[in-house]
Every structure is written in C-alpha cells, then in structure tokens.
Amino acid sequence: MKISVASGKGGTGKTLVATSLALSLIKNNPSVQLLDCDVEEPNVHLFLDQEPINETTVSLPIPKINEDLCQHCGKCTEICRFNAITLLKDTILIFPDVCHSCSACWHFCPTGALEPSPREVGTVQISQSGKLKLITGRLNLGVHASPPVIKAVRGAIDTDTVTIIDGPPGSSCPVMAAVEETDYCILVTEPTPFGLNDLSLAVEMLKVLNVPCGVIINRDVPGNHLIDDYCQEKGLPILLRIPLDTEIARAYAKGIPLVKSSPVWTEKFIDLYQQVTQEVTK
Amino acid sequence: MLIAVSAFGKNQDSEVNPRLGRCEYFVLYDTDTDKYSSIDNTGRFSQGAAGIATASLLSNQKVQVVITGNIGPNAYTALEAAGIEVFTGAKGTAQDVIKDYQKDLLSKANAPNVGPHGR
Numbered sequence: 292m293k294i295s296v297a298s299g300k301g302g303t304g305k306t307l308v309a310t311s312l313a314l315s316l317i318k319n320n321p322s323v324q325l326l327d328c329d330v331e332e333p334n335v336h337l338f339l340d341q342e343p344i345n346e347t348t349v350s351l352p353i354p355k356i357n358e359d360l361c362q363h364c365g366k367c368t369e370i371c372r373f374n375a376i377t378l379l380k381d382t383i384l385i386f387p388d389v390c391h392s393c394s395a396c397w398h399f400c401p402t403g404a405l406e407p408s409p410r411e412v413g414t415v416q417i418s419q420s421g422k423l424k425l426i427t428g429r430l431n432l433g434v435h436a437s438p439p440v441i442k443a444v445r446g447a448i449d450t451d452t453v454t455i456i457d458g459p460p461g462s463s464c465p466v467m468a469a470v471e472e473t474d475y476c477i478l479v480t481e482p483t484p485f486g487l488n489d490l491s492l493a494v495e496m497l498k499v500l501n502v503p504c505g506v507i508i509n510r511d512v513p514g515n516h517l518i519d520d521y522c523q524e525k526g527l528p529i530l531l532r533i534p535l536d537t538e539i540a541r542a543y544a545k546g547i548p549l550v551k552s553s554p555v556w557t558e559k560f561i562d563l564y565q566q567v568t569q570e571v572t573k
Numbered sequence: 574m575l576i577a578v579s580a581f582g583k584n585q586d587s588e589v590n591p592r593l594g595r596c597e598y599f600v601l602y603d604t605d606t607d608k609y610s611s612i613d614n615t616g617r618f619s620q621g622a623a624g625i626a627t628a629s630l631l632s633n634q635k636v637q638v639v640i641t642g643n644i645g646p647n648a649y650t651a652l653e654a655a656g657i658e659v660f661t662g663a664k665g666t667a668q669d670v671i672k673d674y675q676k677d678l679l680s681k682a683n684a685p686n687v688g689p690h691g692r
C-alpha cells in the first residue's frame with residue numbers, strides 16, 4: 292500500500308499528517324517506510340530520531356564539449372529547445388541549470404564533440420528510526436530539477452512495505468512525481484478560502500492522474516463548513532479533522548510529532564488508515 | 574562600434590525596456606556612422622531561457638555594448654562569453670541612454686542584477 296500526502300500549498304500540516312500516520316502504523320506493522328519527497332525543503336527528519344544507513348547521489352546527464360572536435364556548426368544550439376547550449380563566437384557555452392537532459396544535442400552533433408557527463412542534482416538518504424525507515428530526497432542548492440530526485444526516492448523503496456509519501460506543496464510537476472501511481476492520496480487543507488482554492492487545484496490534478504483521494508481538515512474550527520460543502524459536492528470523504536489547538540501547534544513547533552505529544556491520536560490515525568484501505572478496495 | 578538598447582519600439586525615441594531577454598526590439602546605434610537601426614528580438618519567443626537566445630542574437634549582430642534595465646545570470650554569462658559589455662539600470666529613451674553611455678554615466682554590470690527568469 293502506497294499512500295501519498297499532499298496539499299495545494301505549503302504549511303497546511305502535510306508533514307504533521309505524514310509523520311503521525313507513519314508512526315501510528317508501526318504499532319501494527321513489522322515495518323513502515325516514510326518518504327520525504329519535499330526535496331526542496333525536506334523536514335520530516337526534524338521530527339524523528341534516526342540512524343543514518345546510507346546516502347546515494349542522483350545525477351542527470353548534461354553535455355560536455357570536446358573543443359578539439361567541435362566545428363562550430365551550431366547544430367546543437369539549433370536543436371536545443373531550452374537554450375541550454377549556445378555557440379558564441381567560437382565557444383560552446385553550456386548552461387547546466389537550464390539543461391533538461393533531453394540528449395538531443397549529443398545525439399545530433401555531427402562530429403561527436405558532445406558527450407553526456409553526469410551532473411549531481413541531489414541526494415537520497417536512507418535512515419532508520421526504530422521500525423520506521425525514512426527515505427529523504429534532497430535537491431542540491433541552485434538546482435531546479437525536483438522530479439528526478441523524487442523518482443530516485445521512490446525508486447529506493449521496498450515495494451511490499453507500507454509506504455507513506457510526504458509530497459512537495461503545490462500542484463505542479465514535482466507533486467505529480469510524488470503522488471502518481473500511489474494507491475491513495477490524502478489531501479491536507481485548512482478551512483479558509485485559500486485552502487479551498489488550493490485544495491480544488493490538487494483535486495483536479497489527482498483526477499488527471501487517476502489517484503483516488505480524501506481530505507483531512509487541519510486547524511479545523513467548529514461551525515466552518517467551507518471544506519465540508521466542497522467535499523460533499525465532489526463526493527470526497529473527509530477522513531479526519533485536526534482542530535485548531537495551541538497545544539498541538541506548540542508541540543509541533545518543537546519538532547514533536549502529534550502522535551507523540553498526544554498519543555490519543557494514534558488510534559485516530561490507525562482508523563484513518565483503515566478508512567483509506569476501504570476506500571482503495573471499494 | 575555597435576551599441577544595442579533593449580527597447581519597447583524601433584527607433585531612437587523608443588523607451589528602454591528593462592527586460593533584456595523579453596524585450597520586443599533592440600535599437601542599434603553605430604558609433605562610427607552615427608546611424609540608428611533596429612532588430613526584432615527573436616530570442617524572446619524561445620521556450621527556455623530567453624536571455625541566452627538573446628545574447629547569441631546580439632553576438633551574431635556583432636554588438637559590442639548592450640544597454641538595458643536588468644540582467645539575469647544566464648544572459649550575463651552568455652554576454653560575457655561573447656565579450657559584450659553590459660550596462661544596466663538605464664531609463665529613458667534609447668537616444669538618451671546612448672548619450673548617457675557616451676558621457677560615462679551608466680553603471681557597468683559586473684554580475685547579474687536579477688535572478689533567473691527576472692525573479
């Protein structure tokens with residue numbers, strides 16, 4: 292079972308849900324994997340004591356020029372849709388940050404002056420926190436290619452183990468890379484007009500990806516029906532409500548997962564998992 | 574020597590467009606003949622980093638000095654490699670800023686002054 296946790300925007304409590312769900316599930320499972328796919332700013336590790344196991348780097352191929360073979364024909368410049376390689380005077384200039392690793396330039400260079408060479412874009416760290424295995428993706432500073440790093444994190448999992456994925460915020464390519472082909476996606480939102488707007492964008496995205504989803508309302512206030520009305524209209528289940536509560540916020544700000552600061556939540560997250568399982572098999 | 578000004582229009586009275594990679598035209602001024610001309614910035618239509626395409630266009634036109642508002646890191650690297658000098662922060666008409674340049678009133682860019690995509 293692979294469950295992704297996403298939200299239309301940052302700061303809605305995505306990580307709070309992902310860590311608490313994973314920590315609740317280790318009570319009844321031999322092992323659980325928690326993936327931090329918010330590669331631009333991974334923060335799950337701040338909530339768990341952990342032992343590092345290993346770290347691998349993620350690289351993408353970018354062109355490397357052999358000046359001796361280059362005839363300055365400009366073919367590579369013409370073919371690159373991203374302007375990542377350009378011929379200025381008699382120099383070939385390569386812009387690694389702009390390159391999408393599409394391989395066209397070295398494929399079409401008539402003289403073989405270009406060849407692919409690996410550029411490190413990020414890392415995947417595996418660590419263990421009790422029965423919980425944490426896999427963290429981290430994008431190198433100044434690099435903009437999140438999806439390949441997210442894919443590498445997802446490639447590092449053991450497919451038979453329950454997996455919880457903490458995705459990046461938003462509803463663009465990086466989120467898609469984190470939620471696609473998961474069995475279910477939990478969307479965390481707040482009962483505000485902004486929360487609703489971002490939630491509806493995320494719901495549309497999941498429809499395209501064909502991933503079933505349900506909603507958790509975080510910082511819920513009684514009497515506010517904004518999200519409820521939307522979910523009813525769309526036929527989306529509300530899986531859990533986490534109240535607006537200073538105690539919860541305070542513990543979380545100190546890096547204590549919700550199920551550790553108030554263990555009563557463990558049962559609620561186990562129930563949540565059961566609801567999700569039913570939704571998936573229904 | 575050929576000077577290019579990123580501009581909203583095609584002649585010497587056109588206002589400077591602060592965005593190098595996405596400007597519509599470049600007003601060109603040839604210091605040897607004292608003549609103005611212009612080119613379309615075809616680089617602005619490119620999908621990827623427009624500043625790089627623009628830099629190569631200017632290089633192909635044998636431009637030696639560029640006057641604009643802002644310059645990002647990719648365009649800066651490309652213009653530097655092409656040996657083109659960049660002056661930023663220019664405001665007014667093309668003719669005005671060329672005069673300013675000739676009176677040495679413009680600041681020469683030694684680094685990009687905005688992030689990628691003009692952020």
Ligand code: SF4
Pocket residue numbers: 353354370371372373374375376389390391392393394395396397
């Ligand atoms: S690999 Fe593709 S994107 Fe990168 S420089 Fe070559 S053609 Fe451009």
Ligand code: SF4
Pocket residue numbers: 356360361362363364365366367368378383399400401402403404405
């Ligand atoms: S296609 Fe190859 S030979 Fe032609 S300019 Fe590019 S690197 Fe040089």
